[in-house]
Amino acid sequence: MKILVAIKQVPDTESRIKVAADGRSLDPVDVKWITSPYDEYALEEAIRIKEGKGAEVVAISVGGDTTKEVLKNALALGADSAVLLRGDGQGDAFAVAQMIAAYAKDKGFDLILCGNMGLGGDNSAMGPMLAELLGVGQANVVVKLELGEGTFKAEREIEVGSEIVEGSLPAVITAQKGLNEPRYASLKGIMAAKKKTIEELEGTPVVAGALVSTLALPPERPAGRRLEGEPAAQAQALIQALKDEAKVF
Amino acid sequence: MILVFCELKDGQLRKPSAEALSEGRRLADASGKKLGAIFAGASCAGSAEAAKYGADVILCAESPTLASYSSDAFAGLLADAVTAKGATVLLAAATSVGKDVTPRTAARLGAGYASDVTALSMVEGKLVAVRPVYAGKAFATTSFASPVQVATTRPNVFPAAEKAGAGAAEALAAPAGGFKAVVKEILAKASGKVDLSEANVIVSGGRGMKDGANFKILEELADALGGVVGASRAAVDAGWGLPHSMQVGQTGKVVSPTLYIACGISGAIQHIAGMSGSKFIVAINKDSEAPIFKLANYGIVGDLFEVVPELTKAAKALGIGSN
Ligand SMILES: Cc1cc2nc3c(=O)[nH]c(=O)nc-3n(C[C@H](O)[C@H](O)[C@H](O)COP(=O)(O)OP(=O)(O)OC[C@H]3O[C@@H](n4cnc5c(N)ncnc54)[C@H](O)[C@@H]3O)c2cc1C
Ligand SMILES: Nc1ncnc2c1ncn2[C@@H]1O[C@H](COP(=O)(O)O)[C@@H](O)[C@H]1O
Numbered sequence: 414m415k416i417l418v419a420i421k422q423v424p425d426t427e428s429r430i431k432v433a434a435d436g437r438s439l440d441p442v443d444v445k446w447i448t449s450p451y452d453e454y455a456l457e458e459a460i461r462i463k464e465g466k467g468a469e470v471v472a473i474s475v476g477g478d479t480t481k482e483v484l485k486n487a488l489a490l491g492a493d494s495a496v497l498l499r500g501d502g503q504g505d506a507f508a509v510a511q512m513i514a515a516y517a518k519d520k521g522f523d524l525i526l527c528g529n530m531g532l533g534g535d536n537s538a539m540g541p542m543l544a545e546l547l548g549v550g551q552a553n554v555v556v557k558l559e560l561g562e563g564t565f566k567a568e569r570e571i572e573v574g575s576e577i578v579e580g581s582l583p584a585v586i587t588a589q590k591g592l593n594e595p596r597y598a599s600l601k602g603i604m605a606a607k608k609k610t611i612e613e614l615e616g617t618p619v620v621a622g623a624l625v626s627t628l629a630l631p632p633e634r635p636a637g638r639r640l641e642g643e644p645a646a647q648a649q650a651l652i653q654a655l656k657d658e659a660k661v662f
Numbered sequence: 663m664i665l666v667f668c669e670l671k672d673g674q675l676r677k678p679s680a681e682a683l684s685e686g687r688r689l690a691d692a693s694g695k696k697l698g699a700i701f702a703g704a705s706c707a708g709s710a711e712a713a714k715y716g717a718d719v720i721l722c723a724e725s726p727t728l729a730s731y732s733s734d735a736f737a738g739l740l741a742d743a744v745t746a747k748g749a750t751v752l753l754a755a756a757t758s759v760g761k762d763v764t765p766r767t768a769a770r771l772g773a774g775y776a777s778d779v780t781a782l783s784m785v786e787g788k789l790v791a792v793r794p795v796y797a798g799k800a801f802a803t804t805s806f807a808s809p810v811q812v813a814t815t816r817p818n819v820f821p822a823a824e825k826a827g828a829g830a831a832e833a834l835a836a837p838a839g840g841f842k843a844v845v846k847e848i849l850a851k852a853s854g855k856v857d858l859s860e861a862n863v864i865v866s867g868g869r870g871m872k873d874g875a876n877f878k879i880l881e882e883l884a885d886a887l888g889g890v891v892g893a894s895r896a897a898v899d900a901g902w903g904l905p906h907s908m909q910v911g912q913t914g915k916v917v918s919p920t921l922y923i924a925c926g927i928s929g930a931i932q933h934i935a936g937m938s939g940s941k942f943i944v945a946i947n948k949d950s951e952a953p954i955f956k957l958a959n960y961g962i963v964g965d966l967f968e969v970v971p972e973l974t975k976a977a978k979a980l981g982i983g984s985n
Contacts, residue, residue: 579846
């Protein structure tokens with residue numbers, strides 16, 4: 414079987430967020446770039462399927478030169494090959510979906526694994542958009558995946574617990590924490606990855622969807638109030654303040 | 663027309679859908695458009711309630727083929743309705759189903775999509791959305807290049823405001839079947855309580871709770887305040903038997919309650935990512951330097967095992983949560 418894993422390079426959550434001079438993008442100065450954590454679950458799942466029943470695993474990312482880092486990492490972890498689609502991978506999820514769909518269309522992938530959300534952009538959109546553009550089924554926020562002969566069974570997280578989605582392959586599955594425990598790259602894997610090359614292609618032209626027009630920092634939260642005294646007095650004062658000042662009740 | 667995909671639960675309009683409809687009504691009024699509500703399922707009984715929140719038309723696809731949720735079936739149906747009605751805006755609440763179906767529908771319509779938005783407006787006849795990004799450390803104002811604009815609204819952010827609409831019922835054709843993926847079974851693990859993302863009051867515990875059994879004191883406080891209990895990832899991962907559905911944060915749920923009480927939670931950025939949208943934040947922590955205090959409207963430096971039971975007592979004394 415052939416598996417495509419979509420990997421997004423994102424700013425580490427600990428990075429300080431500064432708005433660039435254009436007023437609508439992230440100033441990359443202080444940013445440390447990482448693989449979006451959910452994509453690590455997606456890749457791990459692909460590698461486990463490869464180790465289990467055998468599969469060819471292709472990692473793909475839309476981005477620029479720095480994005481090669483996440484693909485090198487994917488190769489070190491066990492992806493067989495990697496593709497960089499040159500284009501803006503940070504903005505419009507619809508644009509990314511179109512580029513990946515154009516690449517994947519005639520390549521016979523049986524399974525496409527994504528993260529359920531790219532950290533930072535927090536869209537949770539690329540996977541289902543890709544599923545639609547490829548005309549295949551989907552299951553999002555998946556914590557358990559079983560593959561049959563041309564079918565899948567996925568447990569996905571919902572508000573009250575989880576639900577079982579069944580469907581046919583090919584399909585797009587987006588990973589959630591809990592799907593597996595991602596491994597670390599082994600020295601052997603890192604050495605082997607050095608010998609593999611990343612295929613570089615220009616992303617196909619796309620129709621624009623949603624675009625960020627302004628990026629702004631949130632307003633400062635007003636300074637809080639400390640409640641003093643013994644626990645009983647603190648508790649009294651808090652409940653009273655929530656009632657009278659905050660009018661929560 | 664502005665269309666809002668709505669969900670029913672036990673024959674009643676879900677609260678996040680009522681909120682999305684109310685916002686849809688406001689946008690429709692601001693731009694001189696009509697508001698339509700769309701329902702799909704084995705039964706649409708209860709859909710008439712959409713008129714209370716301003717729906718001019720209520721579109722129902724009612725069929726046994728729609729008894730179980732299918733992303734491709736629902737996306738096809740929504741996209742067809744948007745096209746048939748010439749709608750330019752499609753909204754849904756950012757629920758499990760909403761977040762699953764709307765991006766797929768947007769792609770089908772060749773439309774841009776803004777997820778989990780916290781503010782919406784109409785500018786020159788087009789939707790403009792504001793949404794938190796970078797774990798809530800910034801807000802992105804998003805505009806659309808596409809003729810149709812699709813967005814999901816974050817639960818508990820937009821007020822559900824009653825405003826009567828005509829609510830003319832109209833049937834939509836339902837797909838026959840042959841779907842690519844279908845829900846077969848719902849494994850409900852949580853109790854009958856309100857889901858975290860819809861809760862008005864959340865009492866959350868972190869590593870400072872020391873043990874899962876100690877969450878009982880949080881349950882008692884939550885009961886007294888009419889709320890539900892959440893947890894940090896450290897607490898969920900500690901092997902205390904807490905389900906992941908309780909986790910608040912970047913890899914858990916994003917919540918926007920009126921009141922969030924963090925007990926024994928330090929305030930790591932990944933936790934804050936899930937709760938910084940709360941209207942009032944209370945922190946109870948024995949470390950006066952804990953970062954959570956930077957965010958808290960009210961802070962109590964102290965031992966949660968002493969403070970929390972006192973809070974429950976004080977809340978009960980005032981009769982809070984019983985109304
Ligand atoms: C990719 C990634 C994703 C993550 N996603 C999430 C997420 O979704 N949600 C999340 O919460 N975290 C998440 N984290 C983890 C996060 O970084 C923190 O490790 C976690 O939030 C810490 O939980 P905590 O505050 O309960 O524990 P700690 O940081 O250990 O804090 C415990 C606090 O309890 C206080 N305390 C102890 N005893 C008492 C007492 N008796 N009375 C009062 N106070 C007491 C201590 O002073 C301390 O401040 C993520 C991390 C990563 C890397
Ligand atoms: N630029 C990108 N390159 C490759 N995959 C991406 C890219 N953007 C998003 N994805 C995939 O889509 C998932 C959801 O991303 P998003 O819709 O941006 O939250 C991610 O977890 C990735 O698997």
